[in-house]
Amino acid sequence: MASSSSPRIWRYRVFTSFHGPDVRKTFLSHLRKQFGCNGISMFDDQEIERSHTIAPALRQAIRESRISIVVLTKNYVSSSWCLDELLEILKCKEEIGQIVMAIFYGIDPSHVRKQTGDFGKVFKETCRGKTEEEKQRWSQALTDVGNIAGEHFLNWDKESEMIEKIARDVSNKLNITISRDFEGMVGIEKHLDKMQSLLHSDEDGAMIVGICGPAGIGKTTIARALHSRLSSTFQLTCFLENIRGSCNSGLDEYGLKLRLQELLLSKIFNQNGMRIYHLGAIPERLCDQKVLIILDDVDDLQQLEALADETNWFGDGSRIIVTTEDQELLELHGISNIYHVDLPTEKEARKIFCRYAFRQSLPPYGYENLAERATELCGNLPFGLRVMGSMLRGKKEDDWESILCRLENSNIPKIDAVLRVGYDNIHERDQILFHLIAVFFNYENDGHVKTMLADSGLDVRLGLKTLAYKSLIKISTEGEIVMHKLLQQVGRQAIQRQEPWKRQILIDTDDIRDVLENDSGSRSLMGISLDISTIKDDMDISARVFKSMRTLRFLRVYNTRSDTNVRVHLPEDMEFPPRLKLLHWEVYPRKFLPRTFCPEHLVELHLEDAQLEQLWEGTQPLTSLKKMVLDSCLYLKELPDLANATNLEILDLSRCKNLVEIHSSVGNLHRLQSLEMVFCKKVQVVPTLFNLTSLESLVIMGSYQMRELPDISTTIRELAIPETMLEEFLESTRLWSHFQRLGIFGCAITHQFLSHPSKRNLMLVRSVTGIERIPDCIKCLHGLKELSIFGCAKLASLPEVPRSLTTLTVYKCPSLETLEPFPLAPGLRISLSSIALDWVEKQGD
Missing domain, CATH: 3.40.50 (Rossmann fold)
Known part of the structure; x- marks a missing residue:
């Protein structure tokens, strides 16, 4: 079927094709009356004169009707007029997506399909004298209409009840027909195009396709739009929504599956309260029907086993679409065709937000920056954009500012309620891992996280896999872990909902102040994350506070505002926790790290903008250290001996303006991958890096005293040249096979340089x-x-x-x-x- 993104305007709701003498004054008159009661307009052909060929006015009426009902009676095929009407109806079904319904009035559907019995005899008489091509087209049309699921008069005790049922079905089909509900929806056509390519509509076999992604990304919206667009091409359709949680009904597995099958069959046949007594009901009723079924928000494998255990439960051409946050569930059910819904682009996200906030695609003058902030706060998540846009609609600029400031550290309750569902349904240990990623490890590599949590008692490999399957995080092909910012807020708020004595991570400023000043921390504490820009007064940390925190692994002190004047005071005899793995302390206030500090377990040392003049004396046990960031340590004069940092991968010395010398031990860091020295103005000489075969990136800019490029390994891939002339550059590059x-x-570009191969x-x-x-x-x-x-x-x-x-x-x-x-x-x-x-x-x- 050729579908259009712009819905047609239908002149008539229903066109009926029938043999007048059989039903006009009986069945059809009753059907017309019932349609009138239900507000359904039906084309009236009284004024069209009958002839041997179908009249142009009748042909036009068929094409302008949303639904065609074919009333098949014994003498229907006695009229070539009726047969030509049928050809036109089926043509409209294919070309413009017209819905076709069949009523078998005193005739067996199999006789229609095969043209047998009395029906077949009448048909043969009509075909006498016709061309073979004409007879073949009529025969195929009768076979096709006989395969359409319809009402069989002989199955009903009362004709009036059958008519009421037909009227209900027509009403329902008119309600779900291709509508304007999704017309112009930002990004929907892109999603529908990708989904339709997965559905393989041209293939005959039944198929199950998954739509997967985090809560609020638009899975249900995409499924509804698909249902609206495609339903007219299926014999039966059903959108079964909000399946999540059905497994918590208290029923045993068998009872649960029976109830789910009853729900599906009741909805697809429009018969409330259908009762079934065995689990073969769905394949029995639907195995010969071309059905479109949407199973929305599935969260348990039993639901799929009950509703779509096998594709052979459904007729040829059937499509079952499953929306879920759980990719593993789809894979366990053998569903390989999965559409992973991506976030909208920034441009699309702004457009979605503006549609709800301003009822237009662009923000009005003066609201541009506010709209951009709101969109960024939502992290481009469609549900968040809709909720926030609706909440801010009609508000003044001052109100926007206040609301956005409040939402920087907390979600709107309506958004939080939707996003929390997936989090609430994972294991407690996976929730702990979720908290740790939300606070410490978003955008980190999965290998780095496994190293950091190696002795945490958590099964990190399985936990990451579970969180990714549940769409709570994404893990890129390069291993980068990404948690959406609104889900980060879910994690932070979940931590704050815990009883204080149960918290393993502290993020609240007042809680952290109480712990650090009064030595009141929990012995099970794993991490502290403090934004010092939120501290109202200076903080005096207790000398012994960290000594008792033997389980503390992650200490992060950061500053989101450069204009803060609050100071954190550290005592000279303060000790860091003995098994610390992450020490991230921006604007560290002392000239030295504690003399008792032993970085034996330290994996990451991040001391940006620190007041440090020296890290430590002598050599330290640094075999666990992988990342060392000393960016903007303006007073640091020397780099310590790093001979024991045999696993160091990243070393960033940027803007260490008083650093004079790079320790020779750096030349032996054989696992070093990245070395950055931006504006190290006093550094003159860098030790040879020729033996560092793992080194891929070297950045040396603004190092005015440096005159020579150090010897670099031939495996180097990326290089940023300093502003001074590097005399040996040309000769070195001849050997750089991976460059x-x-x-x-800022340096001169010479003809010799550019012509160099x-x-x-x-x-x-x-x-x-x-x-x-x-x-x-x-x-x-x-x-x-x-x-x-x-x-x-x-x-x-x-x-x-x-x-x-x-x-x-x-x-x-x-x-x-x-x-x-x-x-x-x-x-x-x-x-x-x-x-x-x-x-x-x-x-x-």
């Missing part, structure tokens, strides 16, 4: 204030994939670029206003600022 990305920051695929030219043009020989870099040019104020022209280039980005180059056209590679993505955009358009001609 891919290069950033050039290299396998790099990205070049970044940034803040080169004196450069007016890039040499023509750049076109010879045949492996270059990406070229980005930022902030080159005097750059006036671009040369021809290599055909291998896939991405060209030029930003904040105000002198680059006119360009000489050059041929571009097919598919080249271009992002340009302050230049002649019409030149780009001409390249596509």
Whole structure:
């Protein structure tokens, strides 16, 4: 069927095809009266003169009717007029999605399908003298209409009850027909296109397809839109909603499955209170029917076993769509066709929010920043955008500001109630892991989290898998764990709902102050996360507070506001917990770490903006350390001996402006992958890095005293060059077989450099204030994939670029206003600022 995204306007609700002498004054008159009582308009053919061929007016009436009802009687096939009507009706079913219903009035459906019995005899008489093609088309049409599930007159004791049932069915079908409810809904067409490709509508076999994603992402909305769009092409349809929680009804497994089957069959046959007595009812009733069934919000395997255990329960062409937050449930049921719903783009999210907040697609003047903040707070989650938009509609700017400030640390109750359902249904140990990710490990690598929690008593591997299956987190192909920001709030609020003595993580400022100042912490405490910008007065930490916290593994002190003046005072004899794995303390207030500090179990040391002059003396047991961030430690003068940090992977010394020397032990960190030294202004020499075969990224910018590039391993992949000339760069790159990305920051770009052969695929030219043009020989870099040019104020022209280039980005180059056209590679993505955009358009001609 060719479907349209814009619903048709139907002139008639119902068209009936019938043999007048059989039913016009009896059955049809009663049906018309019942339709009138139900508010259903029916086409009246009284004024159309009958002839041997179907009249144009009748053909038009069929095409303008939403539903066609074919009343099949013994003499229906005595009329070629009726048979031509049937051909037109089935054509409309295929081409425009018309709903077709069949009523077998005193005739057996099998006689219609096979053209046998008295019905077949009449049909053969009508076919006499007709062409073979005409007879074949009529025969196929009768077979098709005979396969449509319909009302069989002989199955009813009272005709009046059958008529009432038909009227109800027609009303229901009109209510679920393709509507305008989803027309213009942001992003819905993209979802429907992807779903329809998974449904394989052209295949005959029955199929079960899953829609999976976190709460509030729009799974049910997508399923409703699909039901609206596709229902007309199925014999029977059913949207069974809110199945979640049905397994908690108190029934045993058998009783539960019976009840679920009763619900489905009652709804699909529109017969309230249907009773069944065995679990074969669904396959018995639906095995020969083409059905569309939506099972919404499934949360237990028993539900699927009861309602769609096998595809052979349903007729050919049937489609069963299951929405759930639980991917594992789908996989356990053998469902491999799964649509994972993604968040809308930022542009789509803003549009969704504005539709609810302002009843238009863009924010009015003055509300642009507020709308952007609100959208960001919702993390682009459609349900959150709808709720927040509706809540803020009609509010003044001052009210918006107050509400948004309040919601930065808590969810709207309506949003929280929806998102909490998945969290509430996981095991207590998985809830602990959920809390830890929400507070400490969002956007961290799964391997890093497993290391951090190795001795926690949690089954981290299974826990992460469970949270991902339940759509509470996502784990990328690179292993990055991502928890949606609204789910983070669910985790934080769940921690706060716990009894204080049960909390293993502290995040509330007042609770943490009480613990740190009065030494009142729980002995089962795993983590503390304190935002010092929320402290109202200076805090004096007790000297012995951490000594008793032998289970504390994660200590995070951070500052979300740079203008805070509150100070945290540490005593000289303070001790850190003995088994600390994460020490993240921004603006650490003392010149040294505690002298008794033993980092034997430390995995991550993050001391950004610390007042430190020295970390520690001598060597320390650092075999567990993997990440060391000393960014903006302005007073740090020397780096300690890191010889024992044999597993260190990331070392960030950026903006350590008084750091003079990089300890020679860095040259032996064989697992080091990334070394950053941005604006280390006093560093002159870096030890050789030639033996660091794991080193992939080296960033050395703003290091004015450095004159030579250190010896670098040939496995280096990414390099950002400092503003000073690095004399040995050209010679070194000849051996760099894995090199891919290069950033050039403020240094001179020579013809010799650009003409040098290299396998790099990205070049970044940034803040080169004196450069007016890039040499023509750049076109010879045949492996270059990406070229980005930022902030080159005097750059006036671009040369021809290599055909291998896939991405060209030029930003904040105000002198680059006119360009000489050059041929571009097919598919080249271009992002340009302050230049002649019409030149780009001409390249596509």
